[in-house]
Each structure stands twice: as C-alpha cells, then as structure tokens.
Amino acid sequence: xxxxxxxxxxxxxxxxxxxxxxxxxxxxxxxxxxxxxxxxxxxxxxxxxxxxxxxxxxxxxxxxxxxxxxxxxxxxxxxxxxxxxxxxxxxxxxxxxxxxxxxxxxxxxxxxxxxxxxxxxxxxxxxxxxxxxxxxxxxxxxxxxxxxxxxxxxxxxxxxxxxxxxxxxxxxxxxxxxxxxxxxxxxxxxxxxxxxxxxxxxxxxxxxxxxxxxxxxxxxxxxxxxxxxxxxxxxxxxxxxxxxxxxxxxxxxxxxxxxxxxxxxxxxxxxxxxxxxxxxxxxxxxxxxxxxxxxxxxxxxxxxxxxxxxxx
Amino acid sequence: xxxxxxxxxxxxxxxxxxxxxxxxxxxxxxxxxxxxxxxxxxxxxxxxxxxxxxxxxxxxxxxxxxxxxxxxxxxxxxxxxxxxxxxxxxxxxxxxxxxxxxxxxxxxxxxxxxxxxxxxxxxxxxxxxxxxxxxxxxxxxxxxxxxxxxxxxxxxxxxxxxxxxxxxxxxxxxxxxxxxxxxxxxxxxxxxxxxxxxxxxxxxxxxxxxxxxxxxxxxxxxxxxxxxxxxxxxxxxxxxxxxxxxxxxxxx
Amino acid sequence: xxxxxxxxxxxxxxxxxxxxxxxxxxxxxxxxxxxxxxxxxxxxxxxxxxxxxxxxxxxxxxxxxxxxxxxxxxxxxxxxxxxxxxxxxxxxxxxxxxxxxxxxxxxxxxxxxxxxxxxxxxxxxxxxxxxxxxxxxxxxxxxxxxxxxxxxxxxxxxxxxxxxxxxxxxxxxxxxxxxxxxxxxxxxxxxxxxxxxxxxxxxxxxxxxxxxxxxxxxxxxxxxxxxxxxxxxxxxxxxxxxxxxxxxxxxxxxxxxxxxxxxxxxxxxxxxxxxxxxxxxxxxxxxxxxxxxxxxxxxxxxxxxxxxxxxxxxxxxxxxxxxxxxxxxxxxxxxxxxxxxxxxxxxx
Numbered sequence: 001x002x003x004x005x006x007x008x009x010x011x012x013x014x015x016x017x018x019x020x021x022x023x024x025x026x027x028x029x030x031x032x033x034x035x036x037x038x039x040x041x042x043x044x045x046x047x048x049x050x051x052x053x054x055x056x057x058x059x060x061x062x063x064x065x066x067x068x069x070x071x072x073x074x075x076x077x078x079x080x081x082x083x084x085x086x087x088x089x090x091x092x093x094x095x096x097x098x099x100x101x102x103x104x105x106x107x108x109x110x111x112x113x114x115x116x117x118x119x120x121x122x123x124x125x126x127x128x129x130x131x132x133x134x135x136x137x138x139x140x141x142x143x144x145x146x147x148x149x150x151x152x153x154x155x156x157x158x159x160x161x162x163x164x165x166x167x168x169x170x171x172x173x174x175x176x177x178x179x180x181x182x183x184x185x186x187x188x189x190x191x192x193x194x195x196x197x198x199x200x201x202x203x204x205x206x207x208x209x210x211x212x213x214x215x216x217x218x219x220x221x222x223x224x225x226x227x228x229x230x231x232x233x234x235x236x237x238x239x240x241x242x243x244x245x246x247x248x249x250x251x252x253x254x255x256x257x258x259x260x261x262x263x264x265x266x267x268x269x270x271x272x273x274x275x276x277x278x279x280x281x282x283x284x285x286x287x288x289x290x291x292x293x294x295x296x297x298x299x300x301x302x303x304x305x306x307x308x309x310x311x312x
Numbered sequence: 313x314x315x316x317x318x319x320x321x322x323x324x325x326x327x328x329x330x331x332x333x334x335x336x337x338x339x340x341x342x343x344x345x346x347x348x349x350x351x352x353x354x355x356x357x358x359x360x361x362x363x364x365x366x367x368x369x370x371x372x373x374x375x376x377x378x379x380x381x382x383x384x385x386x387x388x389x390x391x392x393x394x395x396x397x398x399x400x401x402x403x404x405x406x407x408x409x410x411x412x413x414x415x416x417x418x419x420x421x422x423x424x425x426x427x428x429x430x431x432x433x434x435x436x437x438x439x440x441x442x443x444x445x446x447x448x449x450x451x452x453x454x455x456x457x458x459x460x461x462x463x464x465x466x467x468x469x470x471x472x473x474x475x476x477x478x479x480x481x482x483x484x485x486x487x488x489x490x491x492x493x494x495x496x497x498x499x500x501x502x503x504x505x506x507x508x509x510x511x512x513x514x515x516x517x518x519x520x521x522x523x524x525x526x527x528x529x530x531x532x533x534x535x536x537x538x539x540x541x542x543x544x545x546x547x548x549x550x551x552x553x554x555x556x557x558x559x560x561x562x563x564x
Numbered sequence: 565x566x567x568x569x570x571x572x573x574x575x576x577x578x579x580x581x582x583x584x585x586x587x588x589x590x591x592x593x594x595x596x597x598x599x600x601x602x603x604x605x606x607x608x609x610x611x612x613x614x615x616x617x618x619x620x621x622x623x624x625x626x627x628x629x630x631x632x633x634x635x636x637x638x639x640x641x642x643x644x645x646x647x648x649x650x651x652x653x654x655x656x657x658x659x660x661x662x663x664x665x666x667x668x669x670x671x672x673x674x675x676x677x678x679x680x681x682x683x684x685x686x687x688x689x690x691x692x693x694x695x696x697x698x699x700x701x702x703x704x705x706x707x708x709x710x711x712x713x714x715x716x717x718x719x720x721x722x723x724x725x726x727x728x729x730x731x732x733x734x735x736x737x738x739x740x741x742x743x744x745x746x747x748x749x750x751x752x753x754x755x756x757x758x759x760x761x762x763x764x765x766x767x768x769x770x771x772x773x774x775x776x777x778x779x780x781x782x783x784x785x786x787x788x789x790x791x792x793x794x795x796x797x798x799x800x801x802x803x804x805x806x807x808x809x810x811x812x813x814x815x816x817x818x819x820x821x822x823x824x825x826x827x828x829x830x831x832x833x834x835x836x837x838x839x840x841x842x843x844x845x846x847x848x849x850x851x852x853x854x855x856x857x858x859x860x861x862x863x864x865x866x867x868x869x870x871x872x873x874x875x876x877x878x879x880x881x882x883x884x885x886x887x888x889x890x891x892x893x894x895x896x897x898x899x900x901x902x903x904x905x906x907x908x909x910x911x912x
Contacts, residue, residue, distance in 0.1 A: 037690060089887060096690050097600045101831065102887055104824060105880035112873040112880075119870055229698060273709035280702040287691050288682060363779055389781035401776045403769050409908060410901050413762070414769050415780040421762030421902070422782075424790045428757035434903060437762065441904035457908050460899055480781060 001266050007141040009262040015147055015216060016230075017254030018154035021247045023209035023227065024234035025161060026202040032178040032241040033198045036099055040081060040107035041206060041231070042224030046114060048074040048207025049214040049223055052128045061130050063149050063215070067208050074207025075200040081106050082199040087192075107225075114221045124221075128214040150212050157208060158247060161201075165243070170197060178241065230257065233279035236286050239293035248294050253279055316341040316484055316516050317393070322361055322371030322381075331357040333540035334371070339484070339533075344510055344517045346527050346548070349537035350560060355520045356398060358537070359486050363395035364388040376483065390417070392483035398492065400469040404462035408453055408472055411461050412444045415480030444479060450505060451475040467494045474502065478509070484516040491523050499523055503530045528552060536560070572853070574737045580849045581744035582805045585751045587829040587841040589798035595836040595897075596759055597791040598771030599680070600689075603696030604826050606703055607672050607796040609818035611803020613707065614668040616714040616813040618660060619723045623649055626656045635715035646722040650729060657726035661808065668804045669797040676796025677789040701820060708815040719814030723807055744805055751798060755838050758794070765901045767791060768836075821876065825852075828879050832886050834893030843894055851878065 023045055030038045051073035052066045060066065089102050118124060136143035165171035173194045176184040185191055206224075213223060230253050237249025257278045264270040286293055317339040324332040332354045339345045347355050360366040362373060364385040373381045375393050383391075394415075403411050419440070420426055421433035448454040451471040456464065461472060470490060477485055487506075491499035503526055509515045521527040528534075528548035536544040536551060538560050544551060551557055586608060593599045601607075620634040620642065627649045632642035650657040682695060707713055714720045727739040758764065769777040770787055778784045807813045829848045834840025852875065859871035886893060 037694070085884060092888070092891070094887065094891070097594075097693065098887055098891070100600070100602075100690060100693065101827060102884060104827075105883040105887075108824070108876050108880040112876045115873045116870065119873070229701070232694070232698070271709065274706070276705045277702055280698050283698055284682075284695065287695060291691070365775055365779060385775070385779040386781050386783050389779060395779060397776070401773060403772050403776075405772060405897070405899070406765070406768055406901065407899050407905065409904055410765050410768075410899075413902075413904055414765055414777075414782075417781065419762040422766055424758065424763050424794065427761035427763035428754055430757060430761065430903075433762065437902055437904050438907045441907040444904070445908050454908075458900065458905060476780075 001263060004141065005262055005266065006259075009259045011141065011143065011147060013251070013255040013258040015150050015254075016258060017251035018151045019209050019212050019216065020227070020230055020234050020254055021250035022154045022157060022212070023206050023231045024238070024246045024250050025158065025243070026205040026209075027231060027235045028238055028241060028243065028246045029174075029198060029202050029205075031235065033174050034082075034086070034195060035181075036086065036103065037096075039100060039103040039228075040110060041202075042228040043107050043110035043114070044074045044078055044203050044206035045210035045213065045224035045227060045231075046111065046219075046221060047077050047203075047224075048210030049128070049219040050114065050118075050123070050210075051207065052211035052214045053123065053126055053219045056128045056130060063130055066128070066130070066215075067153065067211055070207040070211035071204035072207075074210065075202075075204035077110070078199045078203025078206070079196060081110075082195065087195070111221060111225065118221050123219070125218045126220075127218045128211065130215055146215055150216055153208070153212065157205065161205070162243070164201075170194065174198060229276065229279045229283075230254070233282045233286075236283055237293045239291075239295035242293065242295040245294040252294075253282060256282065314341050315339065316376055317362070317518065318372075318374040319358075319362070320372040320374075322358070322368040322373060324357055324361055324366060324368055330540050332361060332368075335537070335540070335542050336371075337535050337542060337545070339516060339518050341516055342510060342514050343532045344506060344519065344530055346531040346534040347518060347520045347537065348522070348524065348527070348534060348551075349543075353537040354540040355537055356488060357540075359395055359488055359520065362388075362486060363393065389415070389480060392481065393486070394477045394480055394482040394484070395486040396473050396477045396488055396490065398488045400473045402461040402469055402472055402476070404460065406461060407457065408448065408459050408461060408464070409441070409444060409457040411472055412448060412475050412479050413440060415476060416440050416444075417481055447475050447479055467498050470494055471502070474505070482515065484518070487517060487519045489520055489522060491521065491526065496526075499526050503527075506530065524552075570734060571737065572857075574734070574741050576849060576853050578737070578741040578744050578809055579853070580846055581741070581748040582802055582809060583826070583829060583845040583849050584748045584842050585802040585805070586799055586826050587833070587845040588751050588755045588838060589795040589802065590826050590830045591833075591836070591838055591841040592755055592759070592767075592798070593791055593795040595830055595834075595841070596764065596771065597767040597788065599788060599791060599795075600693035601696055601792075601795065602693040602823060602827075603679075603698075603700035604799060605818040605820065605822040606696070606700035607676060607799035608803035608806065608822065609700075609704065609707075609815070610672045610675060610796075611668040611800035611805075612807035612813050612818065613714060614671060614800065615664050615723055615804045615807045616720045618664040618667065619646055620720065622663065623656070623660045626660055627653055634720060635711055635718070639715075643722045647724070650722075650724055650726060652729075654726055654729035657729065661726050661804075664804050664808075665801055668800040672800025672803075673793040673797035676792035676799075679796075680789045680792040681785065697820065697823070700818075700823065704815050704818055714813050714815070717815075719812055719816070721812050723813050724811040725808045728811075740809065744809070747801070747805065751801075752838060752842065755798075759838070759901075761902060768901065824879070828883050830893075832882060832893055834895035834897065836897035837893070837895045840893050840895035848879075851875070 027038065027041050030036055030041065048070040051070045055066045055069050085102060085106050089099060133145045134142060135145060135148060165175065173189045176189055177191065177194055210224065213227065233253045234250035235246055237252055238246030257275055261272065261275055261278060265272060315338050319335060319337045321334050321336055322332060323334055335358060349355055357366065361368045364383055368381055372379065375391055378391055380388050380391065420436050426432050445454060448457055451474055453468060453471055453475065464472060474490060490502055506517055507530055510517065519527065531548055534546060534548055534551045535542055536557050544554055544557055586604065590601060590604055593601045621631060624631050624645060629645060632638040632645060634642040679696065682692065708716055725740040727736040730736040759767065766782055766787055770784055774784050825848060829844035830841055832847060833842065833844025855871050855875040862869055862871060
C-alpha cells in the first residue's frame with residue numbers, strides 16, 4: 001500500500017480515535033456511576049457540535065473558546081435531561097429496559113428539536129470554520145492544525161478526567177457510587193450532587209467531542225447518532241466500565257474503521273460502504289467472545305491509572 | 313437405607329473468598345437433616361452448588377446414584393432434587409395457583425405447538441389444578457388461589473414457595489430458611505408439615521435453619537458449617553451439647 | 565383541502581392491521597417473555613426483502629417467463645413484467661403472496677431463534693437489546709450497499725398487492741384491507757390462545773426470574789428461542805404485508821424509528837396484554853395518519869414547518885408519560901393464565 005495512503009489513514013485513525021475516546025468516556029462514566037446505558041448520549045455530541053457551529057459563526061473562532069462553550073452547553077443539556085427525566089423515573093424503580101426506552105425517548109426529543117431549529121435556520125451539514133494552518137506538507141502527507149487541536153485536546157481531557165477521578169473528592173465519591181451504590185448512600189455520600197456533577201461532566205466530554213468532530217468534519221443533526229455505533233463499540237471494548245479499556249477500545253475501533261478498512265479496500269477491493277459494519281462486528285465479537293472487553297489487558301498503559309468499575 | 317444425596321469434598325471460591333471449603337455430607341433417603349451455622353458460613357452457597365446454579369470447582373455431588381456435579385439446574389430438578397430460596401423468589405405478577413402449577417412436569421400445554429389448541433391439554437390442566445388445590449390446602453393457601461403472589465403476607469409467601477417446591481415430583485427438598493421471618497406457631501406448623509410429608513411420601517429434606525429450637529425437635533441429623541467448612545456433625549442432642557458449636561454461635 | 569374519507573379510512577385500517585401484527589409480536593416477546601427486542605425493524609425487514617426477492621425471482625417463474633435482472637439495464641422490463649403478471653394473472657399473484665408469507669415466516673423465525681442464542685453469552689441482560697438494535701441498523705446498511713438484493717438505495721417497486729388486478733382502486737384497496745384485517749384477527753386469536761396456556765405461564769415466569777424458572781426444571785434457552793421464533797415469524801409476515809401495501813421495498817423504511825413506533829404501541833397499549841397491543845397500534849396509526857395529513861395541509865398552506873419532526877417528539881413524549889405515570893399501559897395485564905383458575909372456583 002502506498003505510503004501516502006498509509007500515512008493518511010494513520011492520521012485519520014489517530015484523529016477519530018481520540019475523538020471517539022472522548023465521547024466514549026462519557027458513556028463509560030454514565031454506565032459506571034449512574035448505571036444507565038444512555039441512548040441519548042449521541043445527541044449530547046450533536047449539541048456540542050451545534051454549539052461550536054453557532055459560536056464560530058457569531059461569537060469567536062478561537063478554538064479554546066469554542067470548546068469551552070461546547071462543554072458547558074452540552075453539559076447543561078445533560079444535566080437538564082437528568083433532572084427532568086432520568087431522576088424522577090429512577091425514583092420509581094423502573095426496570096433497565098424502561099430506562100433504556102426513556103433514554104431513547106429523550107434522544108428523540110433532543111434530536112428532533114435540533115432538526116426543527118436547524119430546519120428553520122438551514123444549518124445542515126456545515127463545517128465549524130476555524131482558522132486553519134498547514135503544519136506539515138510532504139508529498140505523502142498534509143497535516144493541518146485541525147489535527148493539532150483534536151488529538152492533544154482529547155488526550156489532555158482524558159488526563160484531566162483521570163486526575164479528577166483519582167485525586168479529587170468528587171472522583172472518590174464517583175468511584176464509591178460506581179462500586180457500591182447502597183453502601184455509598186449509607187456512608188453519607190451526597191448522591192444527588194454527585195449524579196448532577198457526573199452528568200455535567202458526561203455532557204461536557206461529549207460536547208467537546210462533538211465540537212472537535214464538527215471542526216474535523218461537518219455538523220448535522222444526525223452526527224451523534226452516526227458516531228454512536230463506534231462510540232458504543234469503544235465502550236463495550238472497555239468492558240463498559242473500564243476507563244483505560246475504553247480509551248484503548250476507541251483506538252481499536254478507529255484503526256479498524258480507517259487503517260484496516262483502507263487496507264481491505266486496497267488489497268481486496270472491499271467497498272467503503274461496508275465501513276458501518278466494522279463497529280458492529282467488533283461489538284458482536286466482544287459480546288460473544290469476551291464480554292468483559294479489554295479489562296485486564298490495560299495494565300500496561302503508562303500515565304493513566306486504571307480505574308475498575310463494579311463489573312470490571 | 314440408601315444414601316440419596318452424597319457430597320464429596322466440594323469447594324467453591326469467589327475471587328478472594330473461599331465460600332465452600334472441602335465440604336462433604338451425606339443425606340440418607342427419608343431423613344430430615346439440618347444444616348446450621350452463622351451467617352456467611354457458606355450454607356446457601358452449598359445449596360447453590362447442589363442445585364446447579366453455581367459450579368463447584370472441585371469435588372463430586374451424587375444424587376440418587378447420578379453424578380450431578382456439572383449438571384444444569386433444570387436437569388437436577390428433573391432428577392428430583394428441588395431447592396427453595398431465602399427470599400421467596402416467587403413470581404410476583406402471577407397468581408398463587410399459577411405459581412404452584414409452574415413446576416409440574418410433562419405439561420402438554422407447555423409445548424408451543426400444542427398450546428393454542430386448548431382442547432388437547434385442558435383436561436390435564438384441570439387435573440393438575442385439582443391436585444394443586446389439595447396441596448394449597450395443606451399450606452393453608454387454598455382460599456387465596458387467585459391472589460397475586462405479591463399481595464401475600466411474608467409468612468404466606470414462604471408457604472407458597474414451599475408449596476411450589478412440592479409440586480414438581482420432588483424426591484428431596486433443599487429448604488433455605490423456611491421459617492425466616494415467620495411467627496413461632498407457623499414455624500412449628502411448617503416443620504410439622506415437613507415431617508408429615510416425610511412420613512406420607514418418603515420425602516427427604518436438607519434444611520438450612522437459624523431457629524434451632526424448632527429445628528432440633530424434628531431433625532435426624534445435623535451438620536454445622538463455619539467459614540466454608542463442616543466443623544461438626546451429629547444428632548440434635550450431640551450438637552446442642554457441643555462446646556465448639558456454642559462458641560461459634562455465641563462466642564462463649 | 566380535498567380528503568377522500570373512504571380512501572383514508574381504508575388506508576388507516578390497513579396500516580392498523582399491519583401494525584397490529586407487529587405489535588402483537590413485540591408484546592409476545594417483550595410483554596410476556598421479557599425479551600427486549602430493540603431490533604424489531606430487522607425482522608420486519610426480512611419479510612419485506614423476502615417479498616422483494618419473490619416478486620423478482622419467483623413471480624416470473626410462476627408465470628413461465630424468463631428471469632430479468634430487476635436492477636441495472638433490465639430494470640424497466642423487469643418492472644413491467646411484474647406489474648403485468650399481477651394484473652393479468654391474479655391467481656398466480658395470490659399464490660406468490662401466499663408463498664412469500666410462508667417463506668418470510670420461516671426465514672424470519674429461523675433468524676429470530678438463532679439470535680436468541682446470543683443472549684446466552686452476554687454479560688448484562690440488556691446487551692441482547694443492544695445487539696438487536698445495532699444489528700438491525702447494520703443489516704440495513706449492508707442491504708443498502710449490496711445492490712443485487714433489492715437494488716440498493718433505489719429500492720424495488722412493483723411489489724404490489726394481488727388485488728391491484730381489479731381496475732377499481734377503491735375496491736382493490738378495500739379487498740386488501742379485508743385480507744390484512746383477517747390475518748391480523750388470526751394473529752390475535754393465535755397469540756391469545758398461545759398465552760392463555762401453560763406455555764404462557766412459562767413465559768411469564770421466565771420474564772420475571774430466569775434462574776428460578778430454570779431451577780424449577782424448565783429449559784429457559786429453548787423457551788426463549790421458541791418465543792423469538794414465533795415473534796420473528798409474525799414480524800416477518802407483517803413485513804411482507806407492509807411492503808406489498810406500499811408497493812415498494814426500500815431499506816429506508818426499516819430504520820430505528822420503525823422499531824420505536826412498535827415499542828410505543830406496546831408500551832402505551834399495555835405491556836403483556838394483547839388487546840392492549842391492538843389498542844396501541846390503533847392509537848399510533850391514527851396519530852401517524854393525522855400528522856401526515858396535517859403536514860400535507862400545512863405545506864399546502866405554504867408553511868415550512870416539518871410536522872414529521874413533531875411526530876417523533878410527540879411519540880417520545882407519550883412514551884415518557886406512560887413510563888412516568890402509567891407504567892402498565894392503558895390495558896393492564898390479565899393475571900390468571902389458564903382455565904385452572906376456573907377449576908378451583910368450582911370446587912368448595
């Protein structure tokens with residue numbers, strides 16, 4: 001395979017992987033602390049993308065500003081859905097399936113509200129325009145500042161999350177809730193407050209992921225839903241609750257979608273329209289062959305403390 | 313008298329906890345045997361191993377001549393070994409009668425091909441309903457046959473569970489704290505029923521109990537467990553006098 | 565605006581009949597057996613794709629004509645062949661439909677029971693639901709990409725109901741509606757009788773507590789496979805009727821929104837109650853039609869407002885309302901399973 005193709009798909013794998021990791025960590029957090037497989041997570045990503053778009057069009061094209069506002073915007077939306085829907089329903093002790101249905105419903109409401117707004121203002125498929133510079137230009141590879149924003153920001157946020165989880169009070173409380181919710185209540189952890197902050201964090205991470213994705217590609221009302229498959233695959237690879245496993249999983253998914261797919265296309269003429277099948281195959285293989293995902297194999301990741309959830 | 317249940321050196325570990333440690337016991341046919349010990353001594357885990365819902369890591373379990381060490385729970389049930397649970401594990405959204413009818417073997421109507429053709433299984437259903445009526449009578453629930461299981465009192469739930477366990481052509485029952493949370497008079501009634509069933513149908517029982525005062529009046533043999541091991545075995549009188557057992561229970 | 569009331573009523577009842585069949589199948593799987601089939605659209609689509617295949621491969625065979633590639637160059641001729649076959653030889657058209665229903669039921673049923681075995685290996689209960697959801701979407705993508713099946717993105721037309729041989733469109737639609745409703749009634753009677761039996765008792769037990777049901781001697785994995793077989797076969801039958809009613813087979817129709825519609829029907833109508841499933845199907849169908857009509861009217865007035873979006877939001881809100889305030893749905897489940905209860909009431 002020619003070098004340019006290799007380098008190109010490598011770059012895309014790293015880019016996508018970093019963003020997937022950001023989005024997937026939010027889902028992992030939701031699973032571990034709140035114990036809800038949240039199908040509305042996709043829309044938090046979309047919200048982040050649209051906040052980024054609106055900010056870039058009206059307020060500022062400075063990337064840090066855009067990302068901050070995306071974090072806050074999506075975080076607030078997440079908090080509102082928790083307070084308005086999930087918390088009241090959880091108090092009724094609904095079954096997991098009912099909660100999943102509820103998260104579906106929430107996702108639909110968010111998605112079609114966005115559709116309505118987007119329709120009114122014609123914001124379909126717009127890229128988030130930020131000043132771009134070409135950083136590297138070789139015959140085989142062109143690297144722009146988009147890459148420089150995407151990957152390091154994602155890594156930085158993952159590091160920050162690790163710090164929060166391992167070295168702050170909040171992190172400790174979140175981990176306690178994840179490990180043993182009944183005990184946590186008994187020993188006096190402010191469950192409601194921790195839940196609120198968790199949702200803010202989850203939304204924020206998804207929002208930044210969405211914003212970066214919008215800078216990397218375009219923003220449309222289905223962008224969250226379309227990446228949800230890959231994001232879920234990453235989370236499942238992480239055994240649903242393993243922090244490091246999810247990050248590793250995100251790169252496995254992105255490398256399979258980009259580098260591997262490119263190779264399959266080059267060697268065997270496999271059409272790119274089969275790309276959506278990649279995360280699905282991963283999900284099926286993991287669920288059937290190794291349901292705990294990559295947990296247990298992630299010990300060797302440097303610099304990131306492994307955090308095991310209740311089922312890790 | 314033949315041995316109905318034979319347990320040889322079974323062990324089970326959960327992560328860092330050795331829940332069952334090299335346990336052996338024997339229950340001869342037609343006997344009522346007690347299994348006692350403090351909470352966490354591994355009694356319920358042992359039951360889980362016997363009934364097949366957990367897998368023993370080592371050792372052998374024989375029931376009625378069959379090796380059931382690695383059999384699935386439904387197979388073990390079919391052989392005649394039935395287990396009840398500490399928390400009643402009833403089907404709360406079904407009626408008392410439906411709960412009791414569930415375990416009956418060889419129901420024609422359970423086949424999805426035959427189920428829509430009511431005429432084929434209707435007679436059988438009426439017959440087993442009659443039989444269940446008599447059984448419900450014995451556990452004092454006949455009047456409540458239409459009640460939802462969730463609407464019963466705690467004591468009634470225990471009785472329903474007992475009734476349900478009895479309706480599957482069992483040869484031996486593993487009862488897990490059948491009198492927990494039940495008034496003293498009812499507790500004795502339950503044991504009288506157990507004894508009657510042994511007398512009339514030759515049923516065999518292995519019973520986990522904390523109410524030693526009631527248990528000791530009805531059992532032929534007692535095993536004592538502590539920290540996953542069997543630490544003593546003997547008649548009720550022997551065990552009551554056993555200093556080691558008293559220390560385990562009361563810290564004398 | 566000109567609304568043909570009769571045509572609307574016929575269309576509505578036809579959609580209701582088809583939806584009822586699908587709602588019954590989900591009620592069986594989730595309402596009674598507790599299996600969260602979030603991939604309902606997949607099994608419905610199996611029926612639709614089967615229809616696509618039989619109408620293009622089997623139908624020509626039955627009328628004694630050569631097979632023409634339905635996509636690509638011979639697209640127009642193949643379409644013409646189909647349409648004329650149905651119009652000129654209605655007997656063959658019926659035979660084709662009958663065979664399609666049979667094949668779809670078999671294929672759907674097999675896939676369903678196969679899928680049920682994946683539940684054995686999964687760590688959390690709801691993983692099965694996720695696998696079904698994801699699987700449904702990806703199969704859809706694959707079929708869309710694999711052109712030979714139903715012409716990929718373009719879809720397949722001329723897959724019409726056999727009564728189109730009649731020249732009067734209203735009569736034709738009414739006859740097909742009658743057929744659909746007859747099948748729906750059969751499905752309802754079958755499902756009712758199926759669950760008012762010891763088998764139904766087994767399902768309810770499995771729904772509530774699988775390990776205990778297993779410990780009481782019942783083979784749970786086989787039970788789950790049986791339920792998925794029946795449910796998926798029903799869904800596939802619904803799919804055939806759905807596609808044939810539209811006259812068109814396209815992957816676009818069987819996305820996640822489809823699954824969600826059926827879930828709303830079951831949850832709204834009453835989980836575990838077949839009459840509830842019918843009621844839910846009726847309400848959802850009426851709401852769907854009403855929003856569609858509203859949408860056309862609004863557009864005719866010059867409004868740009870997309871009522872379809874509102875429909876999704878409305879359904880989502882209904883779903884949330886039910887979950888919050890009336891979890892059991894409109895019609896609660898009937899507790900007594902079989903005639904056994906009558907037996908005991910007779911005795912002293």
